[in-house]
Amino acid sequence: MLLIECDDALAILKKYVDSPEKHFSSFIDEFDYQKFCHFHGDKSPEYERVTMKNMSISNAVIRSRSLEAKSLNGIVSSNSSSRSIPSNFRMKIGEDLYTLTPSTSRVSHRDKKSEFDGLIDWAIGIKDEIKVTTNQSEFLSNFASPICLKDIIDLGHKVVAILIDLSEIETKFLGGQVVLSKVDGSQLSSGEINKIFNQLKSPVLVDGDVLKVKGKALSGKVSYSKNLIIIRNKVLDNILVTENGTNNYTLGKYINKEKPFSAVFDSPNYSYYSKSCFEDKHLLNNVHSILNIFDDSYNFNDVFSEKEKPHVIDLTRFPVNSLFRKVEDQYCAPHNIVICDDMNDEWADHIAIDSNSNIPSISFIHSKFTNKDTYGASAFHDVVAQALKNIGRTQAEKQLFKNKYYNEWHKNYESTNISRVTGAQNWQDLEVALDAVNRNPNSIKKIVLATPFLSKAKLTVELNKLALGQKCKPHYVQLIWLINTFISSCKDFGVQAHILCKP
Known part of the structure; x- marks a missing residue:
């Protein structure tokens, strides 16, 4: 281990030993995050790899992920990067490769061996470069910006x-x-x-x-x-x-x-x-696009429960005043196959397949009912968490659908006469529909949240307040974060996001 004091900075070079900086925490601070991130930003660096942490308050999303390419410049979605924190990245400037970890002010430089004096010169040069750094990296400017609590x-x-x-x-x-x-x-x-x-x-x-x-x-x-x-x-x-x-x-x-x-x-x-x-800095600019995923064209009046349990044995449809029935009669109506996957290892409450249209689609529908309208995060968090937990199911192989069919879907719903699958008489019918979706490169996959406890009009008023910089109730702030998390995750998987709500 080598410690080098360079004016008001301390360089620590080590190998095979624990970092000693925790012992110096009373005397030294990390470099300014913003300056450190934009290291050599004015030299048109090519970013080859970045590890990002998600800023979401939901634990149902991918918390951290890494992207790698010959050059990530221009190919990382700003929708993802603006909600992410770069925790580690590798950049190339000419023939030089640097790996930076901003949270610990760590710089690694892939280079040939150096003499002692050359090592000291390198450390001083790195320190001087960080000191003069300005925020000129367009790639990193798309990520979340640090600010002091x-x-x-x-x-x-x-x-x-x-x-x-x-x-x-x-x-x-x-x-x-x-x-x-x-x-x-x-x-x-x-x-x-x-x-x-x-x-x-x-x-x-x-x-x-x-x-x-x-x-x-x-x-x-x-x-x-x-x-x-x-x-x-x-x-x-x-x-x-x-x-x-x-x-x-x-x-x-x-x-x-x-x-x-x-x-x-x-x-x-x-x-x-x-x-x-x-x-x-980008979230409030996206308020109008966020509101566009809300669909208030469905009638959720007279919904008294999610499934209206307990169910009688001879029941063949969910009760007319249940949310499940409303979803089946309205949203699922244009689809030729509808699967009720509620209970046990569920992928969604309903899976609706439209294999007859020119552009086939499959929708994974998650429903949530509350006894009164609510705009707090709890109820919405539950349904978003359920949807995001199963977002990978939108890409499931056909064999997994087959396993589900023979394990569960060919049976009735619990102890009723409600068929779990309508529109398909057997696995072969369902297989044909899935093939129509999977073989069409333009087919659409959707995640749909049925949330009759939300009113689009009320949300519009409150979110527009936020967009104008006005104060609104705290739970709307949580809502906009959860909604944006839902949209961002769907975009990452190439899935459309839809939220059914009241006018």
């Missing part, structure tokens, strides 16, 4: 929702690598542990000093430092994690040390993710 708070904004990602702890727990117990040594039942993990898979809503999950209040609060969000909660502070039998820490300490969470503010421009804040 204190600056957001000083502008009068506040956090309205947090999504905590405990998947790493949950995976270790399920794999037997960690044990969860109470701080006083008493044991937690598997039911209590599962309840904690399941609760925190929904956004934690923040209203001043009040925290809520799925409408239930939590004891605790959120506080802020210059760059970090701190979550205080008695339940989390009372759960002890024992790793490999020796390393003990509370769940609360883990969350505040590792920061495995994202947060959104009362302005949709800002997001907090993994110890950093970012600004999406």
Whole structure:
């Protein structure tokens, strides 16, 4: 390991040893994120690889992904990049290859071996280049921009929702690598542990000093430092994690040390993710395109439940006042095959296939009913999460459909006489329809959300307020993030996004 002090900067060169910078945290800061990202941006670099983290507050999306090409310049969708944070990228300038990790101010340069003096000259040269860097990289300008948390708070904004990602702890727990117990040594039942993990898979809503999950209040609060969000909660502070039998820490300490969470503010421009804040300058420009995916042409009046259970044994259709029946009678009507895949390992509540049109299509429909109109994130988050969890099913091979047919779809729905498949008498009929969709390069795949608890008119009013820079209720900020997450994910999979709602 070699430490080089260059004026007001410290260069750390190491190999096969742990990084020592954590010991210097009281004396040194990372380089400015913006300057570091645009390193050599004025020299027309070609970006060969980028690893991106998603800014979404939904845990149902792909959290991180990597793209690689001879040159990514111009071929990465701005829709994806504006909602993403570059965590690592490789760039080529002439014959020189650099790999940058902005969050740790790390620069790697693929080059031949160097003498000691040459190494020092290289470190000083890198430092000088970062110091004079201006934001001139067009490619990186499409990504989310960093901003200091204190600056957001000083502008009068506040956090309205947090999504905590405990998947790493949950995976270790399920794999037997960690044990969860109470701080006083008493044991937690598997039911209590599962309840904690399941609760925190929904956004934690923040209203001043009040925290809520799925409408239930939590004891605790959120506080802020210059760059970090701190979550205080008695339940989390009372759960002890024992790793490999020796390393003990509370769940609360883990969350505040590792920061495995994202947060959104009362302005949709800002997001907090993994110890950093970012600004999406493009979101509010897309409000009108976001509203275009809402379809209010369907009649959802007199819907009293999702499926109107319990069902009588001789039932052959879902009850007329159920959301399922409305979807089947209205949205599914033009399709020649309709599959009810509700329950068990469901891909969607309904799958509707139109194989007779010149441009065939297949729609995966996810329905959600609430007893009253709601514009909070909870109900919409549930249906979006269900849709995104199964978004890969839109690309499923025919054999998987065949397996589903013989395992489930050829039977009636639960203990009723409702046929799960209408329009196809057997697997061969369904296979012909799927072939018509799969063999046509212009066929359309859709994910459809049936959400009669949303009114397009009310959404339009509130989202237009946001577009004009006006204040609106916090839950609309969460909604616009969830809607945009849904649209972005669908675009990434080449799938159309549709939301059925009330006028």
